[in-house]
Amino acid sequence: MGCIQSSEKKNANHRSLLLLGIDGAGSTTVLYQLVQHERVETIPTLAFNRETLTFEGMEYEIWDIGGNDKVRPLWTKYAREAHAIIYVVDATDKNRLPMAAQELKLFIDDSENNHYPTSKNPLLIFANKQEMDGAKNVDEMREALGMDSLPFSNYKIVGCSAKTGDSLNEGLHWLTQQLKEPE
Ligand SMILES: Nc1nc2c(ncn2[C@@H]2O[C@H](COP(=O)(O)OP(=O)(O)OP(=O)(O)O)[C@@H](O)[C@H]2O)c(=O)[nH]1
Ligand SMILES: [Mg+2]
Numbered sequence: 001m002g003c004i005q006s007s008e009k010k011n012a013n014h015r016s017l018l019l020l021g022i023d024g025a026g027s028t029t030v031l032y033q034l035v036q037h038e039r040v041e042t043i044p045t046l047a048f049n050r051e052t053l054t055f056e057g058m059e060y061e062i063w064d065i066g067g068n069d070k071v072r073p074l075w076t077k078y079a080r081e082a083h084a085i086i087y088v089v090d091a092t093d094k095n096r097l098p099m100a101a102q103e104l105k106l107f108i109d110d111s112e113n114n115h116y117p118t119s120k121n122p123l124l125i126f127a128n129k130q131e132m133d134g135a136k137n138v139d140e141m142r143e144a145l146g147m148d149s150l151p152f153s154n155y156k157i158v159g160c161s162a163k164t165g166d167s168l169n170e171g172l173h174w175l176t177q178q179l180k181e182p183e
Pocket of ligand 2: 027028029042043044045064065066067
């Protein structure tokens with residue numbers, strides 16, 4: 001296992017995305033909804049899943065890294081060559097929201113040490129499982145994740161449901177706008 005390597009990197013429309021989130025947040029479900037437009041039965045990701053997706057003219061290589069606490073230390077290793085991060089949070093899991101916030105902060109601190117420019121690159125947060133009762137909305141998530149104290153100047157939180165596919169494309173559309181070369 002190592003950092004992201006790609007022979008396609010020279011393509012001006014190629015971008016690597018890192019899909020992260022603590023275990024059970026739904027990152028693998030997000031991945032396959034984006035790529036296959038269907039909800040797949042998942043098992044916990046022990047290492048990573050890698051898929052490619054063409055979206056609005058961008059050729060994405062998406063790396064979904066497991067969120068189990070044994071795998072989390074690998075997040076920063078994959079971050080070096082990523083152009084953007086998608087962080088998936090289970091908006092219904094109030095007990096584990098502090099952990100999701102803490103892991104995002106740790107990732108950022110660690111990434112800065114690895115020279116990953118988290119303060120410049122865009123961050124998309126999916127507040128997932130919105131179709132369930134009691135899911136926290138975007139404002140509640142911003143507060144729960146302590147976004148005001150994180151060094152991201154360019155982030156967006158999108159409420160979504162990976163189960164139904166709702167609003168995933170809205171999030172990816174925003175990210176694509178951020179990643180396009182200025183004309
Ligand atoms: N209700 C609901 N369940 C979801 C949604 N997204 C994912 N799930 C469920 O949440 C569970 C975990 O989903 P995964 O996609 O495997 O989670 P993960 O973040 O990849 O977890 P790890 O691989 O362990 O890091 C599964 O039972 C999914 O079906 C959603 O939008 N709504
Ligand atoms: Mg997974």
